Amino acid sequence: MTTAVSRREFLKVSAALGGAFVLEFRFPAAAAAFAGTADTGTEVNAWMVIHPDDRVVIRIARSEMGQGTYTALAQLVAEELDCDWNKVSAEFASPNEHFRRHRIWGSMLTGGSRGVRTSQDYVRKAGASARMMLVSAAADRWGVPASECVAQESVITHRPTGRRLRYGEVAADAARLTPPADVPLKDPKDWTIAGKPKHRLDIPDKVLGKPVFGADVSLPGMLHAAIAQCPVFGGKVAQVDAGTAKTMRGVKQVVRGEDFVAVVADSWWRANEALKALKVRWDEGGNGHVDNAAITAMLREGLEAADLPQARKMGDVHAALAGAAKVVEAEYHSPYINHATLEPQTCTAWFRPDGFLEIWTSTQDGEASMQAAAKASGLPLEKIEVHKMMLGGGFGRRGGPQDFVEQGIAIAKTVPGTPVKLLWSRSEDMQHGFYRPASIVRMKAGLDGQGRLVAFHTRVACPSILQVLRPQLLSKEGIDFTAVRSFDDMPYEVPHQQVDYAKRNGHVPVGFWRAPGQQNAYYRECFIDELAVAAGQDPVAFRQALLPPDNKQRRVLEAVARAADWGAPTAVGVHRGVALADGFGSYTAMVAEVSVGAQGEVKVHRIVVAIDSGYVVNPDTCRAQAESNVLFGLGSVFYQENNLKNGRIVESNFNNFRLPKIAEMPQVETLLLPSGGFWGGHGEPAILPLAPALCNAIYAATGKRLRSLPLKHHGLRPA
């Protein structure tokens, strides 16, 4: 019986079943990656194609937005496949094929630092299963038991006789075998490809400008679209006067959507120039008056509300606070922040004459793009293909929301038969995001006579991301776990705890911004620092005492304190701050060293971060992710905020929403401390302790508590 269907056979089968499904427009993820996949290679199983010359093309279901999953997942497959890593390339799995084959590649969602940790098991099994089939095929050819054969670097050797066969020579036979039922995996300590700092597969092309990002798609006869959305969230188009736009050079079409207008032209610049010439009257809906003060009032009302649902309740926090020797209370807040991916949102859509719809887009979730395309076009999934392009950053903007896909389709519908590439301008991108929620948190804690933390009461007023993007994941009581994390799962041993959640959403769309809920780590870890001071204790020792021995959080805390020489004298004017946080499957602790000048210049001398992710698949990529998180966090700590005025976002571009430059990048020392037994992520965890470690260090330097971000409002800026 043949259970593995080769790619070519699969395509034939699909065609025979009536699908006009042709892959002629598949785009390379990396220029070399796709070469000849379908024609000369054999799909041993869904995760890989092996060519006669032993080249292995590994299929990647998750998206690549810089985090390195494209390489890490290939390493895991190759590790178990025992193939020659120098012959490995990768390609994105086709979302259309994915649905046709009953979601054979598992989840395509790339968020929550899940890329590796939630697919490592089945991708490793895919590699191991294929290796077993290749060995069996070789053994069958020799007429010997498979147990006498070993595989290494794409070669199968019959040990007793020394005969050898290459993977490329037996791949076609292997593909016809029944996959083994029992697929044991290697002990990670025996890894030779995974766990090693292999060069990323996508980098050689990236330095040449070769990868096709969503914004770079180019098709024969393709037109370009520029868009203007209603500046007030939730508003609509009331009236459009095309004016001179229609007669401007290169303009093909003016499109009126429900909440946007767009111009289609023969180049993007011409489309965007014509867009500026449109006279649009917007029906702003009821939110044209909302400003920062209204948002603050909304959150503050939530903070004071009676009968809030509780995300955590342990002991009796009120009684414990009443009986505490010392009570400390503080309120912290932070603003909305845009993702500001460097590549703005983009989608190319083509309603083909044969009734098929092709989409090319920078998406963090190929499946979500397919579903959005089906909904927007009315076509069934089998009549749609989403080509997953390289992403110019993601950070959560391109997973849950698929607004750019819906718009791309609405625009392309008006020119059937012609592909149209929609590209947002920077100001559209800045003003139509799904922002990190603004929130206010009030914390009240009690210390006993020995300075030990006995009660911790938190009230969180925060818009719910889940309500906007994943309402089915809200708890029965309406609690959004992303809004209360770091509080409802606080690792410190405090007998009396309560976390109240006020869900207050307003009209500003909120979304999964790198490490959703991370502002809570800032609030909690700064407040813990306040408590350490109130207890007259060292901030590391205060935390240590609240964590059981042999606890993972405690281990990273102690490791980072040692590495950063916590407690040892510093250079004159240099001060340290510490923070501990966990999330996205990993445990993280950080020490920041800063000095603060007379004019508020904050020099960050050193960041030391310790991460326990259980296992590490590519240590160099994990270090790069720590650097990435530090920079991403730094921008939000010092500069970034999105303000509301007249219902709309004030900031419009990088001149008023600053990204830090190379001069502001601190030295980052990353301690990878994988302790085994679990799989944690790397895309987000290191951002969690950044804000509190920095603010605690600045407190140590200045004596000033920083209870709101960004720090520019406290007269502080990077040196």
Added chain:
Amino acid sequence: MLKLIVNGDTHEVDVEPDMPLLWVLRDHLGLPGTKYGCGISECGACTVHLDGEAVRSCTLPVSAAVGRRVTTIEGLSKGGLHPVQKAWIEHEVPQCGYCQTGMIMTAVSFLERNPHPTDDQIDQAMTNLCRCGTYTRVRKAIHALADAAAGRKS
């Protein structure tokens, strides 16, 4: 018709003289390696060379490039890797990669003028924006190139 010399090839393009060079490269000449990030010369993703000097092409009218040599990432090193590209691979600099073509074009022009930069000079010259956090490795790669250049001289 405007006559442009891009990567050594002469092109005649029928575009408005005020169209920014970026869009002529991307949409009219099929050279998408130069990126759009902001349109106001803030981010540098659109950096190309004009007669060997790094310029931000998103605000440069195409008319200003007529008669001058334009070099994009596609033409930086025909048939091989430029030393800066090699260093970028060696130090695993790119993450998402979107800003990196502009970053590389800036670094090439900067290192030609100043082969042994100090950290302060790097801070002054390398003002391209990266959202992913590649700066540590950009600096490392530039220093490695400077060290290699010094090694060649001695």
